[in-house]
Amino acid sequence: MATKQINSIQNPLIKHIVLLKEKSRERKKSGLFVIEGQRELSLALKGNYQIETLLFYPELCSENELSKLTTPQTNTIEISKDVFQKLAHRSTTEGIIAVAKSKTQAITNLTFKTKTPLILIAEAPEKPGNIGALLRTADAANVDAFIIANPKTDIYNPNIIRSSVGCVFTNQIATGTTSEIIQFLKDNTINTYCAALQASTSYTTQNFTSPTAIVVGTEATGLSDTWLAHSTQNISIPMQGEIDSMNVSVAAGILIFEAKRQRDFK
Template sequence: MADLLITSPANPRLKALVALRRRRTREETGTTLVEGHEELTLALASGVRPQTLFVCPELFSPAGHAGRQEIGRQEDLVAHARQLGAEVVRLNRTAFEKVAYREGPDGLLAVVPAVGRALSQLDTDDDALLLMAQGVEKPGNLGAMLRTADAAGVSAVVAADPVTDWGNPNVVRASKGTVFAVPVATATTVEALAWLSARQVRLVVTTPDTDRLYTEVDLTGAVAVAVGAEKHGADDTLLDAAAYRVRIPMHGKANSLNVAASAAIVLFEARRQRMAGAG
């Protein structure tokens, strides 16, 4: 059976696709968007089964030896998605650029099931390294933290009282698809703290308002590194629950780093300590 071809940007299916950029629509449909070869490859490798894959061969890599290799990889991805049961819909360039949310789209956009799970569904080891992000507003920051979490071997990331959702296309883009590779959950701060306490996970919260450096605490064993919102940082509920409040030394004019950078520094210190202990 031939793939459906859509050429009109006014097609109702494309309007429904654009609507998935809104959080309310994502929550109502239980789906989200993934755009780009790299992000889709990681999503599929992580077990995601796309519902629909929209493709535009006109936007595949240009001619030339390297270009032909890239086109081959993109066509392989389309074939893989089809094997997983995805409907494949072909769009012309005008129609695809109507629905694409990235600059310089590569001709691949999929509708996939919503990402995220309940805290009770997170399966963590006794010495798990976790990341908790409280009240983070910017999708780019949440996505960047996911890339770090994946690289640092974090067992799960919990968004506490988040302003954005895991399925935000800009979270997916900034995470390079790692939102599908790292277990993620959403909860209130109170729920997240109760969950950590029940599992005897020590909470380490970053804040500039402490004398203790992040390198001065034991980050091995079951530990959750927590960062607060971009503007105000961790709130009193989170700070009061901390086993340790730690700061990153600042030698310039500013008194703090971007929240994603702060998370990266502390998480990789935790990874360094764990590798040193294993050696």
């Protein structure tokens, strides 16, 4: 199936893939990013991502497995063990590395299949692990969109793809500034519930069955004043221990699944 082989880590394509993995600037400039692993690639294909090149290490990826991830038009390249080890972050990725075209995450591209969308919004999340966990929460709840306000890193950072276990490809994602997103919510008559301690009420007292956006901030600084000024209602999760906050993805999960519970029993 492979029409080409690459055995040297000095090959220009291999050097470019390393750059794509390591440099956000290179990903933005080229409009390309790297996918590692069969599960992640299968989810990207399900999400209609265009695959530019697929590299495989035959000792870990059989012809049968490869055939499930390719078409006759796929640019497929067999790579050596040295090349695979150079490109792979972990050894359990079944010998698959792919280069794919990124998608734009403009807020104006969002479309909703329902008149009462449920949206999860995170403002300025920094840690790839938290972003990945938020994406997994969004996928698990099947929210209508996941929006990042004032993003600190691009969504195709390999650590985000890895920590989301491919959920970055299964969610409808948008990014924008806080002001752009707030205007979008207003234009679409979507209620905004901000997770905050200030002037808040318990999340269990609110009705999330109408068009709803649940907004979470970072654990360190919380949400900006701009969000709080435009909130339909600030909500909080009552704490019963000694601390007054929890991991942002855990909090988001509690709030989003309360909204889902209400909608299931509406």
